[in-house]
Amino acid sequence: xxxxxxxxxSACSVQVNVPAPINVVVSVQNVIQSTQGPIVVRPGQGGAxxxxxxxxxxxxxxxxxxxxxxxxxxxQYSPSATWSIxxxxxxxxxxxxLDSSGAICEGEIDYIDSNxxxxxxxxxxxxxxxxx
Numbered sequence: 001x002x003x004x005x006x007x008x009x010s011a012c013s014v015q016v017n018v019p020a021p022i023n024v025v026v027s028v029q030n031v032i033q034s035t036q037g038p039i040v041v042r043p044g045q046g047g048a049x050x051x052x053x054x055x056x057x058x059x060x061x062x063x064x065x066x067x068x069x070x071x072x073x074x075x076q077y078s079p080s081a082t083w084s085i086x087x088x089x090x091x092x093x094x095x096x097x098l099d100s101s102g103a104i105c106e107g108e109i110d111y112i113d114s115n116x117x118x119x120x121x122x123x124x125x126x127x128x129x130x131x132x
Contacts, residue, residue, distance in 0.1 A: 070089070070132065071130070072085075072087040072088075072089055072093070072130075072131040072132075073131070074087065074128065074129040075127075076125075076127055076128070076129070079124040079125050079126045080126070081121050081122070081123060081125075082118060082120050083118065083119045084116070084118050085116065085117050085118070085129055085131070086115060087117065089115065092111050092114060094131065095117065095119065095129055097127060097128070097129045098127050098128050098130075099125050099126070099127040100125065105121060107121040107122075
C-alpha cells in the first residue's frame with residue numbers, strides 16, 4: 001500500500017495528545033507543530049549528526065615502540081615439565097599455556113628477566129605458550 005506525503009493514516013503517523021494550552025517549539029524535520037491539540041509526528045530518516053568532539057591525547061608508546069612486537073607464541077615440541085622461553089619482548093608478559101590438545105594448563109611462572117621466563121608444571125607435556 002502506497003501512502004502520500006502527510007496522509008496522516010495510523011501507519012504513517014503517531015498522534016500524541018498534548019493538554020492545551022501549551023507552547024511547542026520544534027526544530028525536528030517531519031514534525032507538524034501546534035500550540036493547541038495533537039502533535040503529529042511522521043517517521044523520518046533521523047536528524048543530522050552532531051558536531052565532532054575534540055581529538056583526544058596521543059596514547060602511550062608500547063614498551064618497545066610502535067614497530068616492535070608486543071606478543072610472542074612459543075611451542076614446546078617435546079614433552080617437558082619445565083619450559084624455558086626466551087621471548088625478547090623486553091617486558092614481563094602475561095602467560096597462557098595450552099597443552100597439545102588445546103586445554104589450558106597452569107604452571108608456576110618464573111620471570112628470569114624482562115626477556116626470559118621459565119614455566120614449571122607438575123607433569124611433562126608438549127604444547128604452546130602465548131605471551132602478551
